[in-house]
Amino acid sequence: MIRKHKEHVWNTALSSHTALFIDPLLEKTKIRKPLTPVPVNVISIHVNKPKLKMKIGQAESITFSIIPVNATNKKVHWVVSNPDVVHLEIENGKAAVKGKRAGRTIIVVTTEDGKYRDLCEITVHNFLNGR
Incomplete structure (x- = not known):
């Protein structure tokens, strides 16, 4: 699936853990990984x-x-x-x-x-x- 938002294209078809980021202004392609969830500690x-x-x-x-x-x-x-x-x-x-x-x-x-x-x-x- 490809979505376009504010001149940035995100291709989320790689996997559920990564996203392909294409910046048309810089003509660079980057693969970004999401942030690791923070553990919820017992209180x-x-x-x-x-x-x-x-x-x-x-x-x-x-x-x-x-x-x-x-x-x-x-x-x-x-x-x-x-x-x-x-x-x-x-x-x-x-x-x-x-x-x-x-x-x-x-x-x-x-x-x-x-x-x-x-x-x-x-x-x-x-x-x-x-x-």
Whole structure:
């Protein structure tokens, strides 16, 4: 496709990444590449459940939100401080936790670059009363 604009001719048929620029005034032909997109950095991460009480055998899911939502790298790492208390399984960005024995643990979710993290404090009981 060739377009003419203000005495400049752009031929965009080369590829989606380059454009042929023909300047009739200077009688020069240049191939110009577009600018590289700037990465959008993460500025915050939040888990949906900062505190969680559960009983042995109970399963819960924990999700996270990254701000801004259009961040370039949304990869995270999950770590459980005491794996004897809960079983942690990650699937599609969600953490599935299941109480294994009574106790306390912390699950930390950290952005891949390591700059931001949030946590979920989990208490597992033998049974849960109405309080």
